[in-house]
Amino acid sequence: MIKSNLAVGPMSSEVIEAVFRVSHYQRKELMLIASKNQIDYDGGYVNKWDTREFMSFIKSMREKYPNSQVLICRDHCGPGFNGNFDLENVYKTIKSDIENGFDLIHIDFCHFRGSKEEMLNESKKAIEYCLKLNPKIMLEIGTDENEGINFNVSNLHELEREIDFFKGFCKPEFYVVQTGSLVKEINQVGNFNRPFIEKVKKILDSKGLKLKEHNADYLPREEIELRKGVVDAMNIAPQLGVIQTSIMISKCLIYGIDFNDFIEEVYGGMKWKKWMQSNSGENKFLCLLIAGHYHFGSEKYKEIMKKLEEREDIRESIINEMVEVINHYG
Known part of the structure; x- marks a missing residue:
């Protein structure tokens, strides 16, 4: 069970150390969320590290900050996020992540080139592969591409159907919900739709899932407060x-x-x-x-x-x- 309400992109070694430092001194659980562009089995733009090298640095941080509780997570594991739509590339990422000790993997096939049904079935195969390699790996799901759209009540049935599909074969920790947030340039340009998100939250609570918001960068304090009680965890990175x-x-x-x-x-x-x-x-x-x-x-x-x-x-x-x-x- 994850207690953390904040997930941070590992934009640099300094950002990573800041996460460990806060976790260590404040006895607070935090998450690091690595995208395929940032860290992957064949390298990424963060220090040009591959997954093994990244986890070697994580090991040094755990030694330096022994009281830290930082979960290592894969963000947006799916085709297309690094410009590569080959499913074999996705499976190599999963294999490397699990072999190197990642705690959670976000399976996201929103860029999959196929029908909605095909996308869900391929997501299922990827999740089953994760669980085959590590039955205890934690999972994050959510297949809608984030465009800052404010969904409404008519979307609830489709959302519930998708959740039930995933719950049929796994027990995800988080479900990613389109809250209306969106980052452009150096600003938060989205609009948080609390009335709709409250309805989604009730559904997720009834099914034992936590609500995750992506693209929560550049929020003022009052916007963060507005999310309390409905958003269980937020992702920040480009900020x-x-x-x-x-x-x-x-x-x-x-x-x-x-x-x-x-x-x-x-x-x-x-x-x-x-x-x-x-x-x-x-x-x-x-x-x-x-x-x-x-x-x-x-x-x-x-x-x-x-x-x-x-x-x-x-x-x-x-x-x-x-x-x-x-x-x-x-």
Whole structure:
């Protein structure tokens, strides 16, 4: 049984350490949620780690923070999330995750190229494979692509039918619900639909599932309070990457360190495109803020950090800011 109400994307080693530090000193259970783009069996953009290397770092954090309770979770395990729609790729991720000691896997086939029925059946096969490798692996389900849509009562029957389908062969920990939240650029642009979510919550409670909200970044305190009693756990990730990038920018400006080459690298990487809303790609500074974290493993970023380390404990500065974000949600 998971007690944590917050799941954090492992955007960098500093973010990961902040999660362990908060968990250790506050005796609080937290979750780390790795996407296939971030960490995978064949590598990812976070420090260019593969799953084994990621878990080696997790081991070092557990040794450094022995009182921490951090669950290691796979976010959005399904075809298409890393641009690869091959199901074999998904199964390799599952196998590597379980072999390396992940605690929970989110099976999400929303990008599956087929009918709804085919999607559900393939989801079932993937879950059965998880349980075959580790009968105790915890599961998160939810197959709707998040578009910030406010669902209504007419969606409840379909939602209940899907839950019953999964409950027929497994006991999921979380069900991902489209709450209306949506992240674009460096903002929360969605609208939380509490009356509808309260109805969903009643259904989930009756079936022994917890409600998980994705894309909960950039929420003010009053919005977090609004979710109490209906949302059991929230995911945040891009917000932390943006904040770390902004710290790097601020420190470079303070110490007169040139970061133009990094701007060009991030801009040329085009990872900012999927996050754009009303602005065009002409604003390179905004693109840097949005997508800088995809390049934290690059040599240009490492060169900047090395220069900053000569002037202050930049790693500690970043970790402290990440702790503040986690506490804001906690």
